Amino acid sequence: MRYVEGLLTPERGWIHPIERRIQQAPGIKNERILQMELLDDGTVTTMYELSGDREVIEFAAEYVPELITYQVSPMQDRIITYAHLESNEMLTGLLELPHTYQIVPDFPIEFASNGGIKLTIVGDEDQIREAMDAVPDGISVELQKLGDYAPENERLLSRLTDRQREVAEIAVDMGYYDTPRQVTYDDIAEEVEVAPGTVGEILRKVESRLLNALLG
Template sequence: MRYVEGQLTPDRGWFHPIERRIQQAPGIENERILQMQLLDDGTVTTMYELSGDREVIEFAAEHMPELITYQISPMQDRIITYAHVEANEMLQGLLEIPQKFEVVPDFPIEFVGDGSIRLTTVGDEAQIREAMAAVPDGITVELEKLGDYAPENERLLTRLTDRQREVAQIAVEMGYYDTPRKVTYDDIADEVNVAPGTVGEILRKVESRLLNALLG
């Protein structure tokens, strides 16, 4: 079984109007798509992971005509939103690809800025390539990795944002997790050019997400 990881970028900056409306909400960020399914009636059920103020998210949801139903649940440092939405042409075209080419998108799917997502697709290599070629017009595809599928590694790392992975990697390389510790938040902060408090916040989130994934 093979996988391909790539970045999909919608030319207009969003795949579905709900994402555009989230982008416009102050202080709210799309983090990941935890699950998404195209239903027989052409509507879509999805679970988004968001960051930001729950009250702002609830206010934005009340003004999204594309929403059929929704639920919002805060969970530690993130907010999980279930949404049943009307599909648009682009989203429907994307969600029909796994059925047509017998490939499997590996959730969660990470947002990487400017409306782009980083997607891992699993299946036969020839079918994966055909699936990538069938991505609807208006979406730029940039393939980044191809190899044998290792779900335990891929799933764990996709729980972290690019910035979280970067800071965690530097912390490991500098010896923050050695016994005894070789560096402090201040040392790491100098390397990544952020405040020490921000380093601590990022590493706590990394530890929380990885431990929840392993033990939760």
């Protein structure tokens, strides 16, 4: 089973009018699509993760004629919005691809700053490539990464070198990341047989790579 990471960018800057309306709302940002499904009647249900003020989101929603129903649920520093939408040709074309080519989008799907979406597609490699070729007109496709599929935690760890992963696992096992911290660089260095300064350098690189992958 293979996966492709790619960036889909609509030339007009949005796929569905609800995204354009959110882009125009002051202080509101599209963060992620948590789930999205094309229903038998041609409408779409979706869950967006947004950041910003709930009242502004609700005000913006009132000016989206394609919006059938919605619910807004604040959750600490983010807002989850359920929406039932009238679809359009571009969105329907995208949502039909998984069924047509037997591929699976890996949610959540991240929004890019230019209105595009950063997504991972899982399935047979040839089917994935055919699906990308069939993306509706008006959307550019940039394939960024191809590989064997693994759950998210394994894909994160695949960003580390073997040595970085080894040192990080030993640091975790020894309690370096416990609160309070149980060991020092010196303790880890003795275990992995390198200088304490090298341990610090390796762990800083591990933390940087994983945090950039999660938050970048």
